[in-house]
Amino acid sequence: MPESAIATLAPVAGLDVSLSDGVLSVTIDRPDSLNSLTTPVITGLADTMERAASDPGIKVVRLGGAGRGFCSGAGISADDMSGSGGVSPDDIVCEINRLIRAITALPHPVVAVVQGPAAGVGVSLALACDVVLASEKAFFMLAFTKIGLMPDGGASALVAAAVGRIRAMKMALLPERLPAAEALSWGLVSAVFPHDDFQAEVDKVIARLVAGPVVAFAKTKLAINAATLTEVDPALQREFDGQAVLLRSPDLREGTTAFQQRRTPNFTDR
Secondary structure: OOOOOHHHOOOEOOEEEEEEOOEEEEEEOOHHHOOOEOHHHHHHHHHHHHHHOOOOOOOEEEEEEOOOOOEOOEOOOHHHHHOOOOOOHHHHHHHHHHHHHHHHHOOOOEEEEEOOEEEOHHHHHHHHOOEEEEEOOOEEEOOHHHHOOOOOOOHHHHHHHHHOHHHHHHHHHOOOOEEHHHHHHHOOOOEEEOHHHHHHHHHHHHHHHHOOOHHHHHHHHHHHHHHHOOOHHHHHHHHHHHHHHHOOOHHHHHHHHHHHHOOOOOOOOO
């Protein structure tokens, strides 16, 4: 029997990966920061999703976060930045793009388990998945412009594909919390469950997918994504080009400083 492709992955601090009964469970394990993404975690997620494509033991991928949040986006704290190992901001965006491409290209269904906040690229991460299950306590927020950045991780295409242009513009330009119930009515998530029943309901959905037809699921995912996500690759490039400028702007420095100081930023449009 061939060795599991997942079993050969090196462990990554802040990321838990396990395979059992056809379910690959991938958990961002940084609960103290609501599972903000460091560079090693982003790379570990991308490596895991790419390896999962060739692992015959996987039928479904479960993507979630530890504690009370799903993912609060790319980390901007000093601790987060210290784990980047000198990687440039451009390289980080490239790794995020690799991760999003790996999820959408994966032949297996990927289930996002959103029990709490999904913010910034955490929204991109959830919407790249095929089934998005949310707790009633969850919310979604494209927080990029709060610190002088633009949405990335394919969000400019993934959000618009789910909710339409006008709602996508509202989420991006007027970043506010979108509660789970409203996200469901907009078509941003697949289902919302009571918080106390959430994990049990998630398990039911995953059990149905594990028992389903693997080849038919793969061809269905390929067909639907080909019909609806035609703009993801161009969006990733546009976002990379735009973010490359914004990541070097005074407005980003002001935005991140204001965020850390919990005050309103004073943008200078430079």
